[in-house]
Amino acid sequence: MTSRPAHIAMFSIAAHGHVNPSLEVIRELVARGHRVTYAIPPVFADKVAGTGAEVKPWNSTLPGPDDDPEAWGTTLLDNVEPFLADAIQALPQLVEAYEGDEPDLVLHDIASYPARVLAHRWGVPAVSLSPNLVAWEGYKEEVAEPMWAEPRKTERGQAYYARFHAWLEENGITQHPDDFAGHPARSLVLIPxxxxxxxxxxxxxxxTFVGACQGDRGAEGDWQRQAGAEKVVLVSLGSAFTKQPGFYRECVKAFGELPGWHLVLxxxxxxxxxELGDVPTNVEVRSWVPQLAILKQADLFVTHAGAGGSQEGLATATPMIAVPQAVDQFGNADMLQGLGVARRLDTEEATAEALRETALALVDDPEAARRLKDIQAQMAGEGGTHRAADLIEAELPVRQA
Structure with missing residues (x-):
């Protein structure tokens, strides 16, 4: 019995923070000779096709990457109900897309519930690719149960769980929804x-923590540090929570008048x-930037502390001011601050004065610089893309050549 190139199927949702971390892993698996299909809504089809994977398009009911984040609502149930509803309507589409083309192994983002159902149906291994933090021993008691205590008591919360249970049972899965959604049998964690x-x-x-799976970002464009820019600061709130004109005006005030500083906003x-008003000549305003290219040259990163941005800041040893906006970003901001490589400022605290004062202290902090270099070295040893691909191949069933 020898192994041979396999059909590996990847499943994700149409969100930058869920798709982007997987792309280099997919590219590497294709380069190793495997046939990789990637089930994704059409808005990400071109980006996925660029890895060499074969796109299996399906239609999603979730808010898209260019929709206002307010479309997600504000409560826990507002956030989770759309994922279940989308999974239920997506499953028949995916069953049809893979009819007669079942894979040898399923890879899936943590938000892709149908992928785990399909792996169960097909009797093939499933490996989760987690783009953010994972549950630890005690997570249920310390985080999940307190968070769900009130919603579980409501009629709406009980209806959500009843619907989730019924859907799983229809598909021959006896796990509790919490275990199904949050406790994979095997997971590669794409953060340091x-x-x-x-x-x-x-x-x-x-x-298994494999760290950042970064590859050549040349296709995203380049960026050159301007002559005379003694310090460069990049401000980015990622791709979703960007509707913050007031915050951007404070950033312009904070860095626009600092001698020798250049702000990329x-x-x-x-x-x-x-909406930003008059902008000084040392301020570069963009709707989108090649983030990693800039961070390799930047002296400071003002970030929303999403998983992707946080690890890019660490990978480039760039000190950070974390201004979290939603979900896991608050925890990431606290982690970064605890590591001694960032300072957390909540949005309402991020005045021009606070940003400037924090920035000046942070960029000249030798202890922060030392810790960043230590973490950068640790991350380099986690293996990244190549290790992730090795571990995925290790999960493939051995077949006759």
Whole structure:
């Protein structure tokens, strides 16, 4: 019995923070000769096709990457109900897409519930690719149960769980929805271990930290540091939570008048540059930037502390001011601050004065610089893309050549 190139099927949702971390892993698996299909809504088809994977398109009911984040609502149930509804309507589409073309192994983002159902149906291994933190021993008691205590008591919360249970049972799965959604049998964690809370309590027989899986970003464009820019600061709130004109104005005030500083300000597509008022010549306003190219030359990163941005800041040893906006970003901001490589400022605290004062202290902090170099070295040893691909191949069933 020898192994031979396999059909590996990847499943994700149409969100930059869920798709981007997987792309280099997919590219590497294709380069190793495997046939990789990637089930994704059409808005990400071109980006996925660029890896060499074969796109299996399906239609999603979730808010898209260019929709206003307010479309997700504000409560826990507002956030989770759309994923279940989308999974239920997506499953028949995916069953049809893979009819007669079942894979040898399923890879899936943590938000792709149908992928785990399909792996169960096909009787093939499933490996989760987690783009953010994972559960540790005690997570249920310390985080999940308190978070769900009130919603579980409501009629709406009980209806959500009843619907989830019924859907799983229809598909022959007896797991509780919480275990189904949050406890994979095997998972590769696409963040550095340094960003994982309670990392010493993570079950490493299930979860393997491979760190940032970054590749050549040349296609995203280049960026050149301007002559005379003694310090460069990049401000980016990622791709979703960018509708913050007031915050951007504070950033312009904070850095626009600092001698020798150059500010690169990414404002996204939902803010008109005119809302920023008069902008000094040392301020570069963009709707989108090649983030990693800039961070390799930057002296400071003002970030929303999403998983992707946080690890890019660590990988380039760039000190950070974390201004979290939603979900896991608050925890990431605290982790970064605890590591001694960042300072957390909540949006309402991020005045021009606070940003400037924090920035000046941070860029000249030798201890922060030392810690960043240490973490950068640790991350380099986690293996990244190549190790992830090795571990995925190790999960493939051995077949006759």
């Amino acid at each position: 271990k340094a960003l994982q809370p309670n990392a010493d309590r993570v079950d490493e027989s299930v979860y 990414q404002i996204g597509r939902r803010v008109d540059p005119a």
